[in-house]
Amino acid sequence: MAQPASAAPMPYGAPITLDLARKILAAAEAEAIALGWPMVIAIVDTGSHLKLLQRMDNAQIGSVQVAQRKAETAAGFRRSTKVFEEMLVAGGAGLKMLSVADVCMLEGGLPIVKDGQIIGGIGVSGMASHQDAQVAVAGLAAIK
Amino acid sequence: MAQPASAAPMPYGAPITLDLARKILAAAEAEAIALGWPMVIAIVDTGSHLKLLQRMDNAQIGSVQVAQRKAETAAGFRRSTKVFEEMLVAGGAGLKMLSVADVCMLEGGLPIVKDGQIIGGIGVSGMASHQDAQVAVAGLAAIK
Amino acid sequence: MAQPASAAPMPYGAPITLDLARKILAAAEAEAIALGWPMVIAIVDTGSHLKLLQRMDNAQIGSVQVAQRKAETAAGFRRSTKVFEEMLVAGGAGLKMLSVADVCMLEGGLPIVKDGQIIGGIGVSGMASHQDAQVAVAGLAAIK
């Protein structure tokens, strides 16, 4: 589980508030609407429990689970799910992550950070995973 | 599964839109806030898939699953989850429902009906189940 | 889910520290040893994730899951699992709780409270459930 060897992991803070979760969701949704992408957007707290989930009209139902699992993975492992996707692309030892049941290895999940602490995770699903990630990034920009 | 023998069950319509789900959620949340009750409110479509889920600050994490399952049961079986709770109270043959894994038998789940068709379900959890039901009813009033 | 109708639920606080979890475990274990009871003792945080779990020599392996689920239920629903056991004993409507997958209805799970906030849960299993509860109570006495 690739933490840079020299870095102490970022600590968990207090769980995300509903107010903050709404701001992130609204910003992510605005990006998705602007691009015409039907998405599921999920936000979890520090315990990886759902705080807010929204499925836009015409978003595929399979994305409900995917968005949720991306958010859980980002919060539970304190990193972008892109890290796991890249491990698979690189092949070799990275394939080991396929043996961890609770890890979703699709780009589009990001930890939510505030004041240097992890307060939750966002997961987006519905389009190609790099597009999902673009929407997640747009969401997080709302609290920068 | 007690449908009156003579009645044709209410048909499923088109799945609930996000716009409508938001109106229901907002009305349910307003009731919960007015009463000081921290709640999880879940809305699913005709396929029992999450459309919108919100956990208010200080709502218990165990209620995430309960609210979702109430909504799924209400949509999946086209009736209030209170019907199942009453079957248990009556005892006898009604206890058989405990053998159905996907049925949540706690009051607080209601089908969402529009123009005589079922378009989804709402589930609420966080307080006593009759209070949960009160909040669900307040939500549905928004689209009457 | 029987919160007294008039009471606002106790809020979640910061998740339990390892130091505090150890004190609780040590006190619970001392009680179990004094009584000659082989127990599994599990402590979870506010997100119902394991912080500390210990199986004493000769404790039954089935109790690993039971202790963990008691602790998860106590933290996730902010109450003693005895409440759920009593609902079953009373029969009738209380049987509805059997339809909630994440609820363990055996006495022996308690929320961990500090300064008026819930910081986690303890679950004990290995003997009769009232004995399990006695050990859990002894654990919590360490941080009173």
Added chain:
Amino acid sequence: MAQPASAAPMPYGAPITLDLARKILAAAEAEAIALGWPMVIAIVDTGSHLKLLQRMDNAQIGSVQVAQRKAETAAGFRRSTKVFEEMLVAGGAGLKMLSVADVCMLEGGLPIVKDGQIIGGIGVSGMASHQDAQVAVAGLAAIK
């Protein structure tokens, strides 16, 4: 499952005692503290059932499952989980191990051996997997 054809596998002995599990955990934890690494350390017995699990403050919640599964794999298959990680690196037929649901293929799980017999397994998670393994090795040194 590559046991050398000529070797009889190491036999299982009596399951690890709590006393021994504590010594291993303490040594592993001391190593983790010295390095500033927040870890989850799990120890299972010969039946792959949890004997002791500890999550250090600020260890990621996702590591609870990973540490436990590493320990289960090491005990259940009587070898280091590194063996499985190396099978993936080698590619080809070794990829078949991805189809075994109960095998965790991340370094950091080791069988616990005493007097030529397997008495349990240790699994560590929280940093990069070679760092996890370093902590597991430090734990086992306590009973050499």
